[in-house]
Amino acid sequence: MDFIIGGDRKGNAVMSRLRMSAFVGVALTQATGAMAADVPNILPPPAEEWQAPPLIDPNSGWYLRGEVGYNWGRLDGAESAFGYTDPTDSSLGDGVMFGVGAGFKSQWLRTDFTVDYSLPLKYQGTIATLGDVTAKISAVSGLFNGYIDLGTWYNITPYIGAGTGAAYLRAFDYTSTLAPPFSGDTTHTQWNFSWAVMAGFGYVVTPHLMVDLGYRYIDFGDVQTANDSFGSMTFQNVAAHEVRLGLRWSFDDLHPAQ
Secondary structure, three states: OHHHHHHHHHHHHHHHHHHHHHHHHHHHHHHHHHHHHHOOOOOOOOOOOOOOOOEEOOOOEEEEEEEEEEEEEEOOEEEOOOOOOOOEEEEEOEEEEEEEEEEEEEOOEEEEEEEEEEEEEEEEEEOOOOOOEEEEEEEEEEEEEEEEEOOOEOOEEEEEEEEEEEEEEEEEEEEOOOOOOOOOOOOEEEEEEEEEEEEEEEEEOOOOEEEEEEEEEEEEEEEEOOOEOOEOOEEEEEEEEEEEEEEEEEOOOOEEOO
């Protein structure tokens, strides 16, 4: 009997210890939670990733340009001196052109002044036999141009434009046995009003440099050969279609968007 009672006493002691351990654990948990609630959050919030503002107005400000291109000449026909037969099947060949210029860009509007030289284009026409009338025509043009930039996507800026100015034309190496001039130096030069329309796009390579690929139609007007005592030949409405590849160098960086 004493053994059983002793066993009960031992069991009661163990249960008391378990109850005390549970009580202490709960108290510590509540105390720790209260202390954690009272302690301020000293860890900094996660830093947001910095992003540079987008760039606008590619190559804004003053710029220089240079181009090389290929042109396909065209004309409305040729007119012989009074009393002589006009050539038929008139055509003007193709060739190479070079150009330089300077201008200013302000947001979507650009203006520049360009000087271009077109290497001689060969004229051919027919009076009696195929191609029996030949000549060469070269042109130097100076144009004041205006452009509208149509926005920028993926560094590409399409544009349209137009220009007016003057062209210095030279007709030379004229040959024909049936239409004047028949003798002497056939070279003749003259100044004409000139105009052009163009379209293309620029691609931003660096904050200062753009590649420009464009098309231009330029009209030079009429040009004549030299006169002899019988008269001269007139080439009517000489013009050219041009595909041009160039560079534009800006003196100003791109500007961040506001």
